[in-house]
Amino acid sequence: MEFKFVRINMATRECTFEPVPEEYQGLGGRGLTSTVVAREVIPTCTAIGPHNKLVFAPGLLGATNAPNSNRISVGCKSPLTGGIKESNAGGQCGGYLARMGIMALVVENMATEGEWWQLELTKDSAKLVPCTVANLNNFETVEKLRKVYGDKCGYITIGRAGEMKLTAASIACTDRELRPTRHCGRGGSGAVMGSKGLKAIIVNPEGGDIAPMVDEAAFKAASKRFAKALNDHAITQGLADFGSAVLVNILHEAGGLPTKNFTCGQFEGHEDVSGEMLNKNTRERGGEGKVAHGCMTGCLLRCSGLYPDLQGKLKGKWPEYETLWCFGPHSGIRDLDAIVDFDRMCDDIGLDTIDVGVAMGVAMAGGAIPYGDAEAVRRVLQEVSDGTPLGRIIGSGTATTGRVYGVRRVPCVKGQGLPAYDPRAVKGIGVTYATTPMGADHTAGYSVTANILHNGGYVDPLKKEGQIELSRNLQIATASVDSTGLCLFTAFAILDDPDALPAVVDMLNAKFGWKLTCDDVSTLGQRILSTEIDFNRRAGFTEAADRLPDYFTDETVPPHNTNFDITPEELDTVHNYIKK
Amino acid sequence: MHVKVMLSTTLRDLVQGYNPHVGIDMEPENGTTAGLLAEAIGIPPAEIKIVMINGRSSSLAAVLNDNDRVAFFPAVGGG
Numbered sequence: 174m175e176f177k178f179v180r181i182n183m184a185t186r187e188c189t190f191e192p193v194p195e196e197y198q199g200l201g202g203r204g205l206t207s208t209v210v211a212r213e214v215i216p217t218c219t220a221i222g223p224h225n226k227l228v229f230a231p232g233l234l235g236a237t238n239a240p241n242s243n244r245i246s247v248g249c250k251s252p253l254t255g256g257i258k259e260s261n262a263g264g265q266c267g268g269y270l271a272r273m274g275i276m277a278l279v280v281e282n283m284a285t286e287g288e289w290w291q292l293e294l295t296k297d298s299a300k301l302v303p304c305t306v307a308n309l310n311n312f313e314t315v316e317k318l319r320k321v322y323g324d325k326c327g328y329i330t331i332g333r334a335g336e337m338k339l340t341a342a343s344i345a346c347t348d349r350e351l352r353p354t355r356h357c358g359r360g361g362s363g364a365v366m367g368s369k370g371l372k373a374i375i376v377n378p379e380g381g382d383i384a385p386m387v388d389e390a391a392f393k394a395a396s397k398r399f400a401k402a403l404n405d406h407a408i409t410q411g412l413a414d415f416g417s418a419v420l421v422n423i424l425h426e427a428g429g430l431p432t433k434n435f436t437c438g439q440f441e442g443h444e445d446v447s448g449e450m451l452n453k454n455t456r457e458r459g460g461e462g463k464v465a466h467g468c469m470t471g472c473l474l475r476c477s478g479l480y481p482d483l484q485g486k487l488k489g490k491w492p493e494y495e496t497l498w499c500f501g502p503h504s505g506i507r508d509l510d511a512i513v514d515f516d517r518m519c520d521d522i523g524l525d526t527i528d529v530g531v532a533m534g535v536a537m538a539g540g541a542i543p544y545g546d547a548e549a550v551r552r553v554l555q556e557v558s559d560g561t562p563l564g565r566i567i568g569s570g571t572a573t574t575g576r577v578y579g580v581r582r583v584p585c586v587k588g589q590g591l592p593a594y595d596p597r598a599v600k601g602i603g604v605t606y607a608t609t610p611m612g613a614d615h616t617a618g619y620s621v622t623a624n625i626l627h628n629g630g631y632v633d634p635l636k637k638e639g640q641i642e643l644s645r646n647l648q649i650a651t652a653s654v655d656s657t658g659l660c661l662f663t664a665f666a667i668l669d670d671p672d673a674l675p676a677v678v679d680m681l682n683a684k685f686g687w688k689l690t691c692d693d694v695s696t697l698g699q700r701i702l703s704t705e706i707d708f709n710r711r712a713g714f715t716e717a718a719d720r721l722p723d724y725f726t727d728e729t730v731p732p733h734n735t736n737f738d739i740t741p742e743e744l745d746t747v748h749n750y751i752k753k
Numbered sequence: 754m755h756v757k758v759m760l761s762t763t764l765r766d767l768v769q770g771y772n773p774h775v776g777i778d779m780e781p782e783n784g785t786t787a788g789l790l791a792e793a794i795g796i797p798p799a800e801i802k803i804v805m806i807n808g809r810s811s812s813l814a815a816v817l818n819d820n821d822r823v824a825f826f827p828a829v830g831g832g
């Protein structure tokens with residue numbers, strides 16, 4: 174199999190296959206998208222203009238039978254943050270691209286404004302054809318495309334939010350059952366796709382295959398060890414049974430569950446929106462509901478359940494913890510069925526649930542909608558799809574909403590909404606929010622592991638000691654994991670099981686004939702972060718952007734009544750491995 | 754003395770009739786530890802990965818005080 178790049182010029186509609194350029198050899202996933210963006214995109218460009226590029230890349234372990242290895246990364250300059258962005262998703266498309274030998278799909282330039290195109294992609298052809306599904310949201314888009322292209326393809330699409338180029342617009346990827354529910358959510362990549370005039374990518378994996386291995390036997394053995402590490406790990410069962418929402422109750426207990434726009438760390442209605450409740454309702458209602466569902470082929474962890482309505486008909490997927498949180502405690506809503514609907518609406522319209530959910534709570538703080546009013550949230554989400562002024566404001570995310578409604582406490586870093594952990598009660602994640610080049614993002618260095626979950630050691634979440642180092646190490650490790658195509662939830666095992674990381678390294682070596690050691694993994698992570706931070710510097714970000722909003726320092730949050738006391742000088746040491 | 758015990762996920766299945774909205778109210782002897790409390794309600798200590806007392810990470814060996822809120826968790830993770 175030949176590894177290749179596909180470049181799509183939206184202005185000329187030329188589609189070119191080329192061998193992987195020398196400078197991008199050996200990279201995958203986030204490492205590849207960030208390197209292409211850093212080399213080929215002018216950092217000061219208009220994110221929704223012709224100079225931005227949208228890069229899709231499967232990970233280095235794509236096109237293998239390794240467990241949980243089929244994620245897809247998307248990279249670009251973010252219209253939300255103005256900095257570099259990588260966002261990754263599960264579903265089938267990452268695995269398909271990898272099996273087609275496509276290491277990167279680079280979408281360049283833009284179509285004539287007002288025109289919509291869809292890309293038909295096979296392993297050796299790429300063709301832009303006039304779009305037949307413009308103006309539709311994701312579910313209808315995919316339903317229509319399936320009628321033409323069938324059920325063997327994967328679909329990468331934007332909904333109306335992406336078409337409107339709203340800065341919280343996501344890119345949807347279809348899951349195993351062809352539902353457009355796995356999203357590259359953060360940072361507005363959907364707006365970039367919309368700006369290019371690209372509505373959909375039809376990924377036809379026909380003729381694709383797993384990549385040839387330099388040492389097949391060694392790969393098999395290493396993959397087996399990795400699967401064992403995942404299966405044996407104690408967190409695995411809980412993830413399948415309760416989803417990532419298993420975190421609701423533990424964050425409430427720890428006083429780190431941001432409530433009512435980060436004014437309290439505990440939510441009275443936590444139990445109603447918990448993973449335990451998802452599990453209970455799903456089992457009791459039965460029907461099309463399902464506990465333990467994998468979003469992509471080869472997932473052993475299966476965190477993504479299916480939620481039935483009272484009649485047992487499929488209502489939506491189990492919302493992630495972050496989604497439950499922002500529409501739940503943050504917005505004062507304790508109606509689980511309503512939140513499942515909001516999640517589904519966001520998937521349909523093509524919205525980042527986090528930035529939009531956080532925006533809802535901020536709109537409530539600004540008096541635009543009543544606190545705790547689920548029906549108002551439902552109406553406003555519909556307005557995003559309809560493109561009303563209020564809908565567009567909310568669909569542009571937290572920062573815009575806060576500004577429009579004159580809200581003083583707007584939880585953002587680099588313009589991106591804070592996820593579901595109060596940085597004053599989980600200080601390690603506060604360091605990550607502040608210093609990751611992505612803008613506030615928990616996945617970029619998930620310090621909740623050691624702060625709350627006793628995973629990979631323990632660092633007291635309420636004290637400042639140890640948080641800088643914790644966040645630094647996790648940010649570096651994550652940049653590497655994001656390059657392999659592995660789902661980040663494999664990191665729980667990687668952090669605890671001494672054989673898990675060596676197994677990943679052995680798989681890479683066996684696939685490519687490399688001689689990497691575990692140390693090289695952290696060198697790779699450092700290199701990726703350096704590349705990303707350098708892009709941000711050239712885009713105009715200084716270290717002054719690596720801060721939480723000042724009210725997190727000024728004000729304490731109950732129940733622990735702690736503030737965020739890690740100083741700017743300390744934050745500036747996070748990336749101390751970068752030579753100035 | 755009085756303590757409240759909260760359980761999560763699979764630990765709930767070990768205690769019949771557990772009501773997550775109220776937890777379990779107990780009146781243990783002075784000097785009781787979190788671990789003894791767990792055993793008293795029928796949860797094997799090996800099932801417990803995380804102990805929180807009044808919202809702070811603690812251990813099974815911790816001696817409890819009047820009005821403490823004790824929460825037990827198995828290994829959990831998500832994000």
Ligand code: SF4
Pocket residue numbers: 241263264466467468469472473474475476477660661662
């Ligand atoms: S653990 Fe969850 S997010 Fe990760 S691949 Fe499996 S279902 Fe998808």
